[in-house]
Amino acid sequence: MGWEDVRAEVLRRIRARDWLPGAMIPNEEALAQEFGVARATVNRALRDLAESGLLERRRKAGTRVAALPVRRATLEIPVIRQEVEARGQVHAFRLLDERMALPPVPVAGQLGWASGAAKLYLETLHLADGKPYAHETRWLDPVHLPDPRPDFASISVNEWLVTHVAFATGDIAFAAEAADPRSAEVLGVPQGAALFVTERTTFTAESAITFVRLIHAPGYRMVTMV
Amino acid sequence: MGWEDVRAEVLRRIRARDWLPGAMIPNEEALAQEFGVARATVNRALRDLAESGLLERRRKAGTRVAALPVRRATLEIPVIRQEVEARGQVHAFRLLDERMALPPVPVAGQLGWASGAAKLYLETLHLADGKPYAHETRWLDPVHLPDPRPDFASISVNEWLVTHVAFATGDIAFAAEAADPRSAEVLGVPQGAALFVTERTTFTAESAITFVRLIHAPGYRMVTMV
DNA sequence: CGGATCATTATGTATAGACATAATAACGTC
DNA sequence: GACGTTATTATGTCTATACATAATGATCCG
Numbered sequence: 001m002g003w004e005d006v007r008a009e010v011l012r013r014i015r016a017r018d019w020l021p022g023a024m025i026p027n028e029e030a031l032a033q034e035f036g037v038a039r040a041t042v043n044r045a046l047r048d049l050a051e052s053g054l055l056e057r058r059r060k061a062g063t064r065v066a067a068l069p070v071r072r073a074t075l076e077i078p079v080i081r082q083e084v085e086a087r088g089q090v091h092a093f094r095l096l097d098e099r100m101a102l103p104p105v106p107v108a109g110q111l112g113w114a115s116g117a118a119k120l121y122l123e124t125l126h127l128a129d130g131k132p133y134a135h136e137t138r139w140l141d142p143v144h145l146p147d148p149r150p151d152f153a154s155i156s157v158n159e160w161l162v163t164h165v166a167f168a169t170g171d172i173a174f175a176a177e178a179a180d181p182r183s184a185e186v187l188g189v190p191q192g193a194a195l196f197v198t199e200r201t202t203f204t205a206e207s208a209i210t211f212v213r214l215i216h217a218p219g220y221r222m223v224t225m226v
Numbered sequence: 227m228g229w230e231d232v233r234a235e236v237l238r239r240i241r242a243r244d245w246l247p248g249a250m251i252p253n254e255e256a257l258a259q260e261f262g263v264a265r266a267t268v269n270r271a272l273r274d275l276a277e278s279g280l281l282e283r284r285r286k287a288g289t290r291v292a293a294l295p296v297r298r299a300t301l302e303i304p305v306i307r308q309e310v311e312a313r314g315q316v317h318a319f320r321l322l323d324e325r326m327a328l329p330p331v332p333v334a335g336q337l338g339w340a341s342g343a344a345k346l347y348l349e350t351l352h353l354a355d356g357k358p359y360a361h362e363t364r365w366l367d368p369v370h371l372p373d374p375r376p377d378f379a380s381i382s383v384n385e386w387l388v389t390h391v392a393f394a395t396g397d398i399a400f401a402a403e404a405a406d407p408r409s410a411e412v413l414g415v416p417q418g419a420a421l422f423v424t425e426r427t428t429f430t431a432e433s434a435i436t437f438v439r440l441i442h443a444p445g446y447r448m449v450t451m452v
Numbered sequence: 453c454g455g456a457t458c459a460t461t462a463t464g465t466a467t468a469g470a471c472a473t474a475a476t477a478a479c480g481t482c
Numbered sequence: 483g484a485c486g487t488t489a490t491t492a493t494g495t496c497t498a499t500a501c502a503t504a505a506t507g508a509t510c511c512g
Contacts, residue, residue: 173449
């Protein structure tokens with residue numbers, strides 16, 4: 001009887017509605033006795049279910065089945081190359097543009113960059129089996145780059161960053177947007193087509209490193225299991 | 227020195243590039259000695275970092291910093307009412323349609339429903355502060371409903387399901403789609419507008435319960451931290 | 453040399469016992 | 483009855499120890 005067995009049994013009781021949404025369940029001590037395991041084992045199982053949003057736990061108050069479960073799904077956010085290769089396709093990319101320029105005010109603002117400071121702008125087209133897969137536009141603070149700059153035509157910016165710049169925190173946003181003229185041209189779709197967009201901001205402890213927009217080709221779906 | 231402190235210190239070393247991507251880190255025993263804690267405490271910390279994709283662990287092979295980290299972000303998928311209320315707005319909904327009908331072949335196929343069997347079709351408009359927030363279309367197997375059916379005009383289908391039907395597994399997909407005539411009319415946007423769509427399929431152990439499409443009003447963004 | 457076998461090793465998990473912590477419930481006082 | 487204090491309780495975490503398990507590397511044998 002391992003902690004996964006305990007979790008499975010608890011999950012079964014929730015699904016079978018032995019324990020109803022909003023109802024308290026027995027405390028760890030009692031469950032440990034019932035299953036004949038140590039309390040730590042029950043704790044591990046219940047903690048896991050709480051992390052995925054099925055249980056709500058509070059000290060002293062006890063454990064209850066979530067009434068309106070906020071399901072937590074984990075999204076895997078791979079490097080594009082891995083994503084394409086996982087589909088059994090060949091990944092390639094073309095660096096379309098690379099120049100120093102003034103970032104738009106909203107971008108500079110969100111990243112805490114002083115307005116009027118030029119940053120590196122990079123534009124890349126990712127291909128899967130030779131067909132457009134995603135249009136990447138990126139603002140990057142060149143402070144984090146060595147001199148001379150890496151050759152981003154041969155190694156993708158993202159992969160260079162993850163292997164050469166300190167791991168970082170950040171946030172990710174997903175949205176639907178109409179294709180602007182540039183993305184439409186690059187991806188070979190009509191202007192105004194509905195495209196899935198991923199925006200990612202990455203920070204080190206002190207300052208913003210980079211802001212990327214990934215505009216995916218039509219038909220892109222992000223899938224997860226619950 | 228708790229496990230969160232251990233995690234913080236390990237994370238610091240990864241970010242500071244003391245431990246490079248792809249490199250091995252000391253084993254649990256050694257770290258436990260260094261930090262003056264039990265091995266279980268180190269284990270908890272390293273396991274947590276491995277779950278979020280920053281470390282790769284294999285028995286006997288040891289622990290290494292992920293070379294190309296597949297970042298795992300957790301998405302919270304709340305009930306719409308909670309989502310709207312969390313934004314400080316008032317949630318309301320209108321049941322637009324409720325009837326028995328034949329589900330389209332792709333829907334029936336994905337859910338494993340026999341073709342030719344009529345199911346319940348429900349169409350709902352969710353409002354935030356009186357403005358269109360999301361257009362919900364749903365196919366539901368009436369097997370899971372009591373007779374007579376609940377009054378879905380007064381309690382939203384989703385909330386009725388989570389509180390009255392056994393918890394279930396399922397999958398969720400996100401995509402960008404152009405507004406079809408019906409969604410455009412209901413949400414008050416031009417046809418072809420880029421809309422964010424969430425599709426969710428829910429199963430019990432045996433059979434499919436429901437398939438929902440949530441078509442969000444323009445401007446909808448799904449955000450997560452890493 | 454190739455391949456099967458076995459010892460070694462790092463992580464994975466279980467255990468009993470202990471103390472910490474947060475939150476509730478009970479109590480006493482005014 | 484309202485309010486502040488204290489006791490109680492369930493979860494949270496840590497420790498030391500033990501054994502399980504998977505993967506590697508070394509060894510032995512044909």
